[in-house]
Amino acid sequence: MYKLTFKYPLKDAETATEKLYIKDIYNVFYESPLTITTDDNGYGFYENIEELIDYNVIIESDDLNEVNSCINTIKETLLIDSIYSEKVEVQSFENEFEPLDLNNGWIFADPEYNVEDKKKINFIPQGAFGTGLHETTQDCLRYILSQDFTNLTGLDIGAGSGILSLAAAAKNAKLVTAVDIRDVTEEIMFNASLNNFNNIEVKVGNLLEENLLEKTYDFIVINIGGDETIMFMDFITNHLNPKGKLLVSGLVEWSFDKVKSNIESYGFTLDYKVQSAEWCTATFLK
DSSP states (O other), X not given: OEEEEEEEEXXXXXXXXXXXXXXXOOOEEOOOOEEEEEETTEEEEEEOTTSEEEEEEEEOOOOHHHHHHHHHHHHHHHTOSOOEEEEOOGGGGOOOOOOEEOSSSEEEEOTTOOOSSSEEEEOOOOSSSOOSOSHHHHHHHHHHTTSOOBTOEEEEETOTTOHHHHHHHHTTBXXXXXXXXXXXXXXXXXXXXXXXXXXXXXXXXXXXTSOOOOOOEEEEXXXXXXXXXXXXXXXXXXXXXXXXXXXXXXXXTTTHHHHXXXXXXXXXXXXXXXXXXXXXXXXXXX
C-alpha cells in the first residue's frame, strides 16, 4: 500500500476530489486547517480556505507500475508537478479502541480485552459520535453507572454510538430508547448484542419534527450542547414522568447558568453537578 501526498489549495480540494473520482481514484483524504473559536455552546471553528493542505491518496497496491500510473494520472488531472510517495503498512490506518477505564470500577473495552476486578461493558465503536473519550461523555457514564435503573425506562437523545444507552442498560433499566437523527441502529444494536442486552431500542429521526415517541420516561439523557438542550425542553418536559430525572451534559461553564435557568423555568430543580475542565454535567429533578 502506498500513500501519495501533494500540496493543494483547500478552496479547490472538493473539486479535485470530484475530478479524481472521474478517474476512478477514490481513496482520498485531507485535513482542513481550522481556527477554533468559542461560543455559548462551547467551541466553534472556521476553515482557513486560503491555505495549502496536504492532499493524500491511498493506493491499495504494492505494484510500482500501478502506483506510478496513478501518480501520472493525478499530475495530468490536477496540473501539479510534485507528488511524494510513501509505502505504508495496512495496520497504520486501523483505528483501535483503547480500553476506557472510568476509574470507578467500570471499563469499556473490546470483547477480547481481558480484565479482572472491574465490571466490563463490551464496546466496539463503528464511527458514530460518542466513543467515551470526551469529558462530557465520561462524566455522564460515571453518573449513569452510579445509579440503579431497575424497572425504570430511559430516553437517550442524540445517542450517537449508544455508549450512554449501554451504560443505562447495564444498570438494569427496563428499557432504554436511543434516538438519533442519523441511522445508528446497526452500531448500537451490535454493541448491545456484545453484552447480551435486550433492553435497548433504537429510533431514527428528528424528535422535534416527527412524531417518533408517544411514551414517557423515568429518566432522559441529553449530551448534545446547551442550545440544543434549550431547544428540546418542551419535548423533554412532555416526555419525562413526574419526579423523573434529566441528565444534561455538553455544557460549557460560561453558558451553564443560562441553560440552568432555562431548565428551571420548566419546573425542574438542580440535583447534581460535576465539572471536568470547562465542561459541565448536571442532573435535574422534575
